[in-house]
Amino acid sequence: MSEEAVRLAGIEKSFGSAKILNDISLTFMTGEVHALIGENGAGKSSLGKIVGGYYSFDAGTLTVFGKPVGQWTPRAALTSGIAMIHQELQLVPELTVAQNVFLGMEANRAGVLSGGEHERFRALDQRCGFGLDPGRIVADLRIAERQKVEILRAIARDARVIIMDEPTSSLTADEAERLHHVIRWLRDDGRTVIYVTHFLDHVLATADRVTIMRDGRIVRTGGIAGETKESLIEAMLGEPADVAFPPLPPPPPIETKPLLEVIGLSSDTGLSDISIDVRPGEIVGLIGLVGSGRSELARAIFGADPSRGTVRIAGADYANRTPRNSVAHGLAFVPEDRRKQGLDLVQAVRPNMSLPHLGLVSRLGVLRPGEERRRTAEMIRHFNIVPGQIDGEVAYYSGGNQQKVLLSKWVYGAPKVVILDEPSRGVDIGARRRIHDFVVELARGGAAVILISSELEEVISLSHRGYLMREGRIIECVDCRTLGVEDALFRLFNVQRGAEAGPRTEVRS
Ligand SMILES: Nc1ncnc2c1ncn2[C@@H]1O[C@H](COP(=O)(O)OP(=O)(O)OP(=O)(O)O)[C@@H](O)[C@H]1O
Ligand SMILES: [Mg+2]
Structure with a gap:
């Protein structure tokens, strides 16, 4: 029997003067895969973070398994059975795969794994078919591997509700398919999977219901039957895409x-x-x-x-x-892993873009702020980066908008x-x-x-x-x-x- 797992009613959220979630009312049921889709900056991750206890909310109520929540923190959420897999991975790079998976859980206090945990790790890993080596240091892993560690971490916590924020963004089709098996197994086991993704094929293949967001509001929630790629895109953008x-331009002549x-x-x-x-x-x-x-x-x-x-x-x-x-x-190079190799998250958009190109925006070694601002604004316009302030702090940008800042950074200097x-x-x-x-x-x-x-x-x-x-x-x-x-x-x-x-x-x- 399906029952209510999480209910949001009239949830509002602002950062400073920017209202990022507007009157969000939505129910997640047990035993369902619920996809959350929308453009970059629509508010998907923020909504997930509210459910996961990472963000507070300004108004409205959040009810988890029938109880309205009070002090809501990631720890409180976990105690109530909610775990989140973040879009920007949050592992401890110096620790091993297994240590990260069990981090913060009782038996792992001293950072040493017990024999039982090795067993548990193997069982979990087999269940998901990832083939991860528990002893590897996370810093040495490729991004796809790290994403799998993050997934195991949530499943290890035996969560009843798992929020997955773009878990497949760096997985191959094969790996994504395996994750979808895991997602279906979680669902059939009566759990709730909140699945945030930009892959509409994945939505159509795995979700039972879908909620479409635009500009911090819900456009609609409904069963997946009857939706198509086109109908989803149209709802996301507000227009056909x-x-x-x-x-392509013609290729250059052979010679x-x-x-x-x-x-x-x-x-x-x-x-x-x-x-x-x-x-x-x-x-x-x-x-x-x-x-x-x-x-x-x-x-x-x-x-x-x-x-x-x-x-x-x-x-x-x-x-x-x-x-x-x-x-x-x-030469310019846009690397695949933006978190590790690309952006300085504590800095604003402007220095993030101009740092590798100071020669371009300086004269005789002196920075020309006017030129720097002009070029930054041009990039923001070009890629439609939101919010569009040149001094916006990159850490607070949505994942997709961070990706656009990174891209701008490397192509800034007309390479x-x-x-x-x-x-x-x-x-x-x-x-x-x-x-x-x-x-x-x-x-x-x-x-x-x-x-x-x-x-x-x-x-x-x-x-x-x-x-x-x-x-x-x-x-x-x-x-x-x-x-x-x-x-x-x-x-x-x-x-x-x-x-x-x-x-x-x-x-x-
Ligand atoms: N901590 C924060 N401080 C300030 N603004 C924030 C913060 N977190 C999110 N925002 C803003 O809220 C809006 C929604 O961001 P969110 O990350 O929820 O979008 P998203 O739908 O997950 O987008 P993406 O597809 O790019 O991941 C964005 O405009 C973002 O800049
Ligand atoms: Mg996001």
Whole structure:
């Protein structure tokens, strides 16, 4: 039998003069997967944080399993059976996987795991099919792995209500599918899963009900039956959206000299003998499964990791590769993990964007604040960053808007070579289109662009040419204008078409 788990009635929330939640009345039932969707900044995470005890509210009532809550903190919420998996992960990097999973729970007080906990960890991990090594230090994990630790953490607490704020944003399709199994199991076990995501396919596949938010209000709540991708988008945006990819400019003529050349690059991060080139005005996709070396190649070119081999920019050797030198050489790199590598959360938007480009906004070593403000405002306008104050503190921006600030930061200086690793991760459907337009704009302006995306359709549709990667090597150079998504999958898995064993779709598509 389904009963009320959490009821919100007339909830209001403001930060300073900004009202971010307006008259929110909503009930989450036991035994349901309830999706929460809406544009960046609509208020999804804030709503989740109120239920999870991380944010207080100004008006209204919150009732949990029939009892109105009083002093509401994350600890009180957990005691009442509510756990939250945060959009921006909140693990302790110095501790191991298992320590993070059991952190703050009784038996783990001294930071040492008992034998029983090892058992419990194995059972949990098996249940979710993640295959995590309990002894690894979290700081050494990739973002997808860290996301899994965060998921185990919530499940380990045996929560009756689990709020998942974009849990699949860095998982592969395969991993997301496994998480969906876990979500369904939780539901069938009578628990409530509040599922915040930008992947509408995931909503349609797993949710029982969906609530759509816009500008801090609820547009509607209802059963998933009868909803389509289009109906959801329309409700989110308030208008039908253009979900197609923008047309690419024609590729540069064959004889154009490459702007970026990589010759025989190898690294301790697993790259072996990589050679690629990108011409001005060309968008080149790195196409591969997670772990194929795409991000590692991006990091090696930019100098974020050491590598051996030759990199040339506009025909000149670029040997001493460090991020700082790369910026000076006109390279820009948008990394996949924005929390760890990209933003200084205690700073405002303006310094976050201008810091790597002080040369641009200074004269004779003196900062020109007017110029800095002008460029920052231009970026805010370009990507529709909300709120749009140039002195807004980045820590308080919604996840998607932080992503836009990060993107602005790296393309601020009109770079010649731009490497984008998962640029549209975590942003809403409108922002995604703006980012796509921007990638095309960069190429039109003569930049050499390298694009990485786990979404095969995105990388193929937005690239002129692509390099297929597997196990740290380039296996093939392909023309993306004639390559189909299926084609790419078959080649990446090295499966002959029509062969008995179909490919496992480990790539989000
Ligand atoms: N602690 C805070 N202080 C000030 N403003 C905040 C704070 N937390 C959230 N906001 C503001 O509330 C609004 C809603 O943010 P929220 O993070 O809930 O959006 P979201 O729907 O989760 O978006 P996204 O899809 O980008 O994650 C945003 O305008 C954000 O800047
Ligand atoms: Mg959010």
